[in-house]
Amino acid sequence: MQKKNNIITVQNIPITVTTDDANDYICITDIANAKNSNSRAADVVRNWLRNRATLEFLATWEEIYNPDFKVFESEHFKKQAGLLTFTPSVSEWIDQTNAIGLYVKKGRYGGTFAHKDIAFEFASAISPVFKLYLIKEFQRLKEQENDFQKIEWNAKRFLSKNNYLIQTDAVKNYLIPKQNYSENLEWLAYAKEADVLNVALFGFTAKAWREINPELAGNSNVRDYATINELTVLSNLETHNAQMIREGRDKKERFLILKEIADYQLKILNEAQSINNQIEEKQ
Template identity: 50%
Template sequence: MIKAKDGDFFISDWLRNVNTLEYLSAWETMNNPDFNYGEYAIIRQSSGTNTFKISVKEWVLKTNSIGITAQAGRYGGTYAHKDIAFNFGMWISPMFQLYIVKEYQRLKTIESDTLNLEWDIKRVLSKVNYHLHTDAILKHIIPKSTLPESKKGIEYAKEADLLNLALFGCTAKEWREANPAHAKNNLNVRDFASIHELNVMSNLQVFNSEMIKKDVSKTARYKILLKSAQEQLEQLKKIDILKAVRKQNSATYIEARNKTGDELEKLTSESILDKNKQALSDFNKKLKQGLNYNPKDEK
């Protein structure tokens, strides 16, 4: 870096700078538990005088620094961690400093655009094929439901939990109990799903709607959906749709289990029956009015 810059610059001149010493101390404090802060304080106190001078070797010897090192010999030289090298580059070149600032701003813009793109993709995927699924439930499950008329809307949530079990290994209720902090903010398992998982969920909605039309039992449907979800996720892992779009949160998932028909019925029912009765009543009023089912109504 020194050779690339016109003029006589020496690392010892850079080390004489009070701001340099404070920067090095801050870096060592963050990354080096064995940094000798007492010796640094002595060096810092001596800096600023006309006679003050310190070499890299002296700095390392006195402070036990690990961020910068110097070696003599044919293949020797002074080397530093990139965090420190950037600081040195900005000291010898205002233009280099400006490039660093511009590059930081560019990367932050890309990061922001990526997060917005992920939000848009998730919003679309969460709705794709949703109406196909609810339409199949309305036409083929609701008429056969043994629940009271005022509670038949529960069937929608039970089928949604069947998909949750197949893909995430837990019902909405189980996830809320495992993630109480997120549940308090009205977030659910699908809010933390990856792009691949939401893509699979969209496919499962179509698959399940077709099986519902064919009157396949809940136990059989669960086994088929579980196998399909596992196979699809395995294949999608090999495809990086958007490198920058990743799962953003590691909220608790519950390991998938093989469940019998009775267990499925119990889980999907219990996940709903503990909800507010008034909310269910409001939901059924909307259902009778011919409005589309919205998961937010479960609240």
């Protein structure tokens, strides 16, 4: 899908945000302009990438979200961190490790773009105060987009005349695997982080879903059929999981905590939505 660009202004500095259906990437070259120095923005980014703490963060993020990340190659970067001769570029990091958290865009409106998680980390290195304002403006942008989506959704809802069909639990257009992954935890030993989240939220792995839904698995996955509430909880689970990985918690402990969080948050969101639906039906 074609990416959509937005501009947010943070302390009088324009920052480009590129958005598609799944992810938000923020131009850290623009963020680098907030640093009060004589260095070029590109040099600020390069110096940030030289830091071992930066490389540890980037590698951890990739291991969580990128199954094709080359961990061994990333260790080569870490070993050179701090050396005067070590001046890596973002393109080198991407090419050698197959990273997806950063990408470089050429041209007049180009620069280095980072997934929002990474962009916020970069902003911390520039200025903790600037990071706070960046998060605030980014959240404002997301709220505006959500407001527009609500308007669009309400219009479609009215035209379809299907108000009475909207319930808390969306109709599932797929078959649900019957294995109880929450009780039998043997799968955890070999599970990728994405499946730890899948089982915590949906109750089954991506592979199990594909096997029982082969017609749908060709061009989609279970997350494509998730409700808004489920996607909201999934986003929160990703944040919690990343933090627990940093804390060094093992996979079983993280799964049990994530499962508890998912059950609780989804229950709260569904109950709130059910109440809103009942109010709307009475109006």
